[in-house]
Amino acid sequence: MNNEKKRHDHHDEDARHLFELLHNNSDWVWEVDAQGRYTWSSDVVTELLGVPPEEVIGKTPFDFMPPGEAERVACAFGAIVTEKRAFSGLVNRNQRADGSIVVLETSGIPLFDEHGELRGYRGIDRNISNLGERVLQLETIYETTPVALCMIDREGRLVMFNKAMAKLLGDNAPLETERRFQQLIPDYWPFFLTDFALAESNEELPSRELGWRDRCYDIQSVPVRDAMDGVIGLSVTWVDITERRQAEHKLASANKVLQQYAQHDHLTGLFNRRYMDERLLNEIARALQDDFPLSVCLADIDYFKHYNDTQGHQAGDDCLRLVARTLTSARLRSSDNVSRYGGEEFLIILPGANLAQAMNVAEGVRNDISALKRPHSASPTGFLTISIGVATLQHGQLRFEEKPLHMIASGLIHRADTALYAAKKQGRNQVVSARDGHASTESTP
Numbered sequence: 001m002n003n004e005k006k007r008h009d010h011h012d013e014d015a016r017h018l019f020e021l022l023h024n025n026s027d028w029v030w031e032v033d034a035q036g037r038y039t040w041s042s043d044v045v046t047e048l049l050g051v052p053p054e055e056v057i058g059k060t061p062f063d064f065m066p067p068g069e070a071e072r073v074a075c076a077f078g079a080i081v082t083e084k085r086a087f088s089g090l091v092n093r094n095q096r097a098d099g100s101i102v103v104l105e106t107s108g109i110p111l112f113d114e115h116g117e118l119r120g121y122r123g124i125d126r127n128i129s130n131l132g133e134r135v136l137q138l139e140t141i142y143e144t145t146p147v148a149l150c151m152i153d154r155e156g157r158l159v160m161f162n163k164a165m166a167k168l169l170g171d172n173a174p175l176e177t178e179r180r181f182q183q184l185i186p187d188y189w190p191f192f193l194t195d196f197a198l199a200e201s202n203e204e205l206p207s208r209e210l211g212w213r214d215r216c217y218d219i220q221s222v223p224v225r226d227a228m229d230g231v232i233g234l235s236v237t238w239v240d241i242t243e244r245r246q247a248e249h250k251l252a253s254a255n256k257v258l259q260q261y262a263q264h265d266h267l268t269g270l271f272n273r274r275y276m277d278e279r280l281l282n283e284i285a286r287a288l289q290d291d292f293p294l295s296v297c298l299a300d301i302d303y304f305k306h307y308n309d310t311q312g313h314q315a316g317d318d319c320l321r322l323v324a325r326t327l328t329s330a331r332l333r334s335s336d337n338v339s340r341y342g343g344e345e346f347l348i349i350l351p352g353a354n355l356a357q358a359m360n361v362a363e364g365v366r367n368d369i370s371a372l373k374r375p376h377s378a379s380p381t382g383f384l385t386i387s388i389g390v391a392t393l394q395h396g397q398l399r400f401e402e403k404p405l406h407m408i409a410s411g412l413i414h415r416a417d418t419a420l421y422a423a424k425k426q427g428r429n430q431v432v433s434a435r436d437g438h439a440s441t442e443s444t445p
């Protein structure tokens with residue numbers, strides 16, 4: 001009898017204690033039915049929402065939230081109820097009876113009846129107004145930023161992802177967090193495995209440029225660590241750089257076209273004088289450095305003014321194009337360069353060619369042009385011909401040249417021009433070298 005009374009007293013004591021715990025605490029304890037209507041509430045609700053427990057019964061949590069917030073939370077809570085799972089840390093804004101806003105952190109566990117059917121939830125709400133407002137703001141920023149963000153854990157699960165990331169994944173977007181990245185974008189998983197390995201060894205993670213469904217992304221992972229500094233996941237940023245890359249490609253092609261214009265003669269397609277002057281400086285510098293000879297051939301169409309005057313300017317242009325084609329199809333080395341140097345004047349740079357070799361090339365070119373048998377009434381041959389002046393920077397002689405490059409270049413061109421003048425003077429349709437001023441081939445009248 002005595003023991004029985006003791007047990008009874010204990011029971012009373014526990015019940016009083018439990019009552020105190022439930023109603024006189026900082027957390028609000030509640031139960032809802034399967035439709036989310038409160039079926040039981042501790043007194044703490046008065047403190048949190050400014051209404052007594054009896055006014056809460058029959059209502060749902062969404063009845064205490066501002067409309068936009070109710071919609072947002074309903075969305076998150078809908079997924080939880082569908083899966084009939086426990087949840088925690090669900091942050092939500094509520095409107096108190098006096099109109100003020102209180103931010104609550106809600107956690108709960110599902111309750112099942114004897115048939116295993118969901119009969120409701122039991123849980124607690126905690127007032128986190130100070131911290132909560134900041135958390136919600138950060139969540140909003142995370143959710144609505146146009147940059148795609150996600151967090152991948154070590155098993156490849158997509159633990160978190162924002163709206164932009166869901167859009168990026170499109171119909172690949174996971175409906176449950178259990179979906180693994182390996183299944184979503186299998187090709188990228190090896191990159192993240194590498195990032196995990198680098199993060200483990202405290203190395204910097206590189207940014208990567210990868211394509212996914214016709215878009216181009218700049219992807220950067222940052223390790224997420226636990227309290228013991230272990231890597232538990234990767235926070236990944238996906239910046240869509242498709243437009244930037246497209247603009248860069250357009251710019252590169254435009255630059256290519258501009259460069260083509262800047263370096264080429266539009267009539268013949270050959271390199272122009274501006275390019276060739278620069279090229280000549282580079283070739284002379286190379287010849288000086290490696291101590292090899294370099295020659296230039298300056299070619300000029302004979303009696304071209306007359307050709308123009310009799311055949312017309314258009315035919316003159318065609319003739320210039322024909323000469324350009326013939327010069328480029330001559331058997332030159334790949335390092336040789338042909339340009340239109342002036343109106344009807346062409347320059348050929350022959351790196352590595354000594355005077356004899358250059359004379360040979362020039363003679364071949366002269367011969368090619370006369371072999372075209374292009375009628376030209378003013379020419380003594382009756383056909384189109386060219387005259388060529390050849391000048392060479394001799395191997396060995398260069399070493400002692402101490403002039404600036406541009407002076408060596410202009411001196412070389414000047415000597416070729418003087419030789420060309422001599423060729424014209426001696427009857428045209430011939431090649432003359434700057435050294436001796438003698439024609440290598442006489443014109444054939």
Ligand SMILES: Nc1nc2c(ncn2[C@@H]2O[C@H](COP(=O)(O)OP(=O)(O)OP(=O)(O)O)[C@@H](O)[C@H]2O)c(=O)[nH]1
Pocket residue numbers: 267300301302303304305306308312313314315316317320342343344424428
């Ligand atoms: N059709 C055409 N003619 C051009 C072009 N550039 C220069 N010319 C012509 O080339 C001719 C060059 O004439 P001249 O410098 O007097 O020389 P030439 O008549 O060839 O006489 P020699 O060089 O002494 O044999 C001029 O009539 C220019 O108008 C061009 O792009 N197209």
